[in-house]
Amino acid sequence: MQNYYAGNPLNRLSYLRSSPSFLASALESPKASFIPLDSLQPLCKNDKDGVRRLLTIKWSDVQEFIGDPKQVFHGVDGKRDEDVPELAILGKEAARLGKSKVGELSPQEKRQYFLNQPALVFLGVDERSAPESAKSLPLSKPDDNSTLESHSPHGEPYWAIDVSSCTELKKQILIKNERAMFMELRSGAQTMPNEEASIAAEARSLVDWNTRNRFCPACARPIRSVWAGWKRSCIPGEPSGEGADAEPACVSRKGVHNFSYPRTDPVVIMAVLSPDRERILLGRQRTWPARFYSCLAGFIESGESLEEAVRREVYEEAGIVIGEVGYHSSQPWPFPSSLMFGCWGIAESADAEKDVRVDLDNELEDARFFTREQVLKVINSTKPMQLSREQIAKIDGQGGPARDELDAAKRKADEQGAFMMPPATAIANTLVTAWATGKLFNQHPASSTNASSKM
Amino acid sequence: MQNYYAGNPLNRLSYLRSSPSFLASALESPKASFIPLDSLQPLCKNDKDGVRRLLTIKWSDVQEFIGDPKQVFHGVDGKRDEDVPELAILGKEAARLGKSKVGELSPQEKRQYFLNQPALVFLGVDERSAPESAKSLPLSKPDDNSTLESHSPHGEPYWAIDVSSCTELKKQILIKNERAMFMELRSGAQTMPNEEASIAAEARSLVDWNTRNRFCPACARPIRSVWAGWKRSCIPGEPSGEGADAEPACVSRKGVHNFSYPRTDPVVIMAVLSPDRERILLGRQRTWPARFYSCLAGFIESGESLEEAVRREVYEEAGIVIGEVGYHSSQPWPFPSSLMFGCWGIAESADAEKDVRVDLDNELEDARFFTREQVLKVINSTKPMQLSREQIAKIDGQGGPARDELDAAKRKADEQGAFMMPPATAIANTLVTAWATGKLFNQHPASSTNASSKM
Known part of the structure; x- marks a missing residue:
């Protein structure tokens, strides 16, 4: 991918x-x-x-x-x-x-x-x-x-x-x-x-x-x-x-050091699924455009594996405990120089939907599980998502005032209906679309299994 | 893993x-x-x-x-x-x-x-x-x-x-x-x-x-x-x-910047396999201890995906063109603060063994494909690999003079026989062992396939 x-x-x-x-x-x-x-x-x-x-x-x-x-x-x-x-x-x-x-x-x-x-x-x-x-x-x-x-x-x-x-x-x-x-x-x-x-x-x-x-x-x-x-x-x-x-x-x-070389910041971004894999967890920050939801994400810290970073971020941002974690694909993100590791994770608790909480690190305003039907409706929408410069600034946390009252009203009206997702150029879109269309889990290598490579 | x-x-x-x-x-x-x-x-x-x-x-x-x-x-x-x-x-x-x-x-x-x-x-x-x-x-x-x-x-x-x-x-x-x-x-x-x-x-x-x-x-x-x-x-x-x-x-x-936060350097390290997956490519640097071979590795650069970094490093270090690439597991490496992404890659050419060349970036002294039998012999050796402080310094490129004549003679004598691999604490060992024992390719998620999650 x-x-x-x-x-x-x-x-x-x-x-x-x-x-x-x-x-x-x-x-x-x-x-x-x-x-x-x-x-x-x-x-x-x-x-x-x-x-x-x-x-x-x-x-x-x-x-x-x-x-x-x-x-x-x-x-x-x-x-x-x-x-x-x-x-x-x-x-x-x-x-x-x-x-x-x-x-x-x-x-x-x-x-x-x-x-x-x-x-x-x-x-x-x-x-x-x-x-x-x-x-x-x-x-x-x-x-x-x-x-x-x-x-x-x-x-x-x-x-x-x-x-x-x-x-x-x-x-x-x-x-x-x-x-x-x-x-x-x-x-x-x-x-x-x-x-x-x-x-x-x-x-x-x-x-x-x-x-x-x-x-x-x-x-x-x-x-x-x-x-x-x-x-x-x-x-x-x-x-x-x-x-x-x-x-x-x-x-x-002299010696082993690293600050002379260009810096690349590894980031995890993940499709978090309910235990039956039929729902996906998306969240939104307070400053984002109304009804805009995306995958949870965060920087990998020193001393963490990829999988541990996925689990920590999902726990800190949404209170969900993740079991199995896998890698899907990666994306260079030149703002300024991140490398996004797109992963998936399966919530451990059957009650995951009730466990969602955003009051731990208070980074998200809302996080919730969406059904495949809800997500497909957005993906198959005839008008492709185009974010304005102002909306992008809001997503980057550089926006001015929080969204106005009108936005809040709109959001309430559409709460059960359509929402906005990142555009196809973002790996969040790749992950959500891959899940919704049954292509999230890599089967590698394409033409073999472990069985055939065993002695 | x-x-x-x-x-x-x-x-x-x-x-x-x-x-x-x-x-x-x-x-x-x-x-x-x-x-x-x-x-x-x-x-x-x-x-x-x-x-x-x-x-x-x-x-x-x-x-x-x-x-x-x-x-x-x-x-x-x-x-x-x-x-x-x-x-x-x-x-x-x-x-x-x-x-x-x-x-x-x-x-x-x-x-x-x-x-x-x-x-x-x-x-x-x-x-x-x-x-x-x-x-x-x-x-x-x-x-x-x-x-x-x-x-x-x-x-x-x-x-x-x-x-x-x-x-x-x-x-x-x-x-x-x-x-x-x-x-x-x-x-x-x-x-x-x-x-x-x-x-x-x-x-x-x-x-x-x-x-x-x-x-x-x-x-x-x-x-x-x-x-x-x-x-x-x-x-x-x-x-x-x-x-x-x-x-x-x-x-x-103000604005989006990254140098105020701890730096983590993403690195690729890979088990490169022959097209039939029965041989593995390992290399050695000139300053390493005699007969010491390990997986190829290198820093991921700005603007590269994980998979692209694997392909570039293998091409630059050993002249091998890689097709399919997959992720196995990751390891924090606190010297000073890397995150190793353990991957595998399949050589595209059936003649991969003849294609090996180390004269492109001249980082390796030698690179060669080893058979499963050769690798298992090293893994099953009764004496576990323990590197001395001096040997570690050599691997880090901090060693003094290149190995002496005695080492060279030893290496020649053992050319077709036993070699040394990184210890079990290194992800290179994890990757080589996983390949040799038929466990390199992740089958995710453990209890499902894409088929079952399709609508």
Whole structure:
């Protein structure tokens, strides 16, 4: 089962992110596509059928803002302190400093230079048009001569670039691409073809991570991008934040640690079923649009297994004790960078419907079991669910005032009738629909059972 | 299937982490147990049968180092800027400052106070001895009067406390507990009962996260613990790291963000099978002990589904194209805070054995398919696998020189014979054993199929 935002067609070639020569050739390639993001919103355009499409630009469009490709990735492996790059990426902004090498900057200029350097992320290569034999040719360890041609001759590189602070570049992009707009991925994605949305999701998560993580959480030094956006390291030689005198090496420079790498937050979301599996538990938060119900969900905590997180969340949010738990499918959720693990769980008590209570963690306003008939009625409704930007903000907890009296009245009237569910782009919809149509329980592998694999 | 480090018996009561009155009563309760950790090593002792046991201490042991429970959690919800606690937790250390309120400290003293405040984490309550009816009594939203008694009358609270910098406390603990030692969880865990190891795992991950994240990655301000160790927030009113003049509010104070909460890194680890499912792919890294083989594994990246991460890792590490992928079980791995998703994948090509190549990402020294017979021979070996501290360090990539010539010779001699696998405490062992004994493929739910749940 492939959920929306999954199915990314790019070959990430993750092992080449530390190769300056490969990255430089993938950057300046005429085959390269750049996804510009303004405040995390990718460039989009509606086609003649009203379908939202992801727009990309070329190296020639961004070249003057990035600078010399050879310099951008100098020291990209982040291993040696002396590997400080020449000025790059800031382009015109950096040029204003009137200096071409980082070593020429004053400590304050250097700090500002790295803190304001826009994110540039290598997303992977599109090899879908390559003959099978030409994908990822045999090679030895990436070396000083690695290039796009030597590693992925038919690959079309994809990059994400944060243009939020590049006023001139944004202007040029919008002039050149008539009717194009920077659009929030979440509301825009509902009509965007899945493969484009999945690439945009990767771009959004990585640009977000690079943009919001500017200082080392261990030593407070400004950090800089290495590995083409997939790692961030302390700037060498910067005084630490604890006082100009003290300058201990950051603990992140050795040992097992994890804060240098992009963060992905695992989340459980579950179809909770009555013991006879004929009813499903859905809940709603106080701030959500009227009559909107969805699957229970929550972040997996440190020291919990997937199954334990499902049981804890359902108990804390709805007071229901869960027995058997299973996995259905997963979905990357780029707001900012979660991975949703879609599961099912069977309530243990035959009285589960009476056990529902939302006064433990008070996260939900209401939770209740719905019948298959009620759910199918919503699924088969002729008008597809489209959430407005305002409704999405409410679901994210960013809404303004709680829904008004009118909403409350509507909800009461419809209490036994139709309700709203998340759109097909959300894994909650996948889970509920799979249950309602008898496809929730994976039978793996498709062509075998344990019996046949026993000795 | 419950893996080692899973099965934590504590009820985390996560919704009470922001209640100062509940936390205070759970802290000073005579029923409370404290797990002291020195450099992330929990206090342990071998019992008369040589089984390693987790040791805990009581409130009376730590009281003088923590201070007034009412003050420790003042402002624990982190919502209001003025909610800055009185001096607490540092105990004797803080007393040396000769001041009792944070407001009395100079900016430099305040900064040092928060940066050096030892981690104190509420892990949950043990309610196993409580009658069913007494677990998590009905309640309204936690209020100013919430206590351990009102929310979990039979619960025994568990806390983790970092004693690394409390020399006097460490001395007292070791004098009071004869033959006790602070021991690395990883090597020690191999004989520790699972429930104790799972509590220690939660403690280790959370103390690690609190200890290593000292500055806000968005604004470089020192951060302090709120929510009893489960959230860290910027110290209000601190000048930001960008210059004493500028003092913008941190972006982490509003909107959707994730770096204030403990990080959990999702990892895929997989049993890769030949198309006929009669052989399993295992690999080894150059620095591992001789003849040591394990399942392929790697971090799930932003914008990837679980299944896509399995396919990418197997392709990048061993050149094998995977078709069907399924989930088996999961394991919290507290080094520092991963969650291992144990999966299986079926190689697509009948020639998979010939396709194996490790020259793409060069992460493995060798990868090969083993027969069921070879694997069963290792599993049924009479001597259980025990890794030395040195061998574990090698597996973690912290080892010294590569294995010596002797090892290489040994490996060659045994090439077709026995090899070493991870111990039973590792999910890699779970997966390999499940495959070898015909139990790898989950049939869910246990008592039903899709057919019976179809309408």
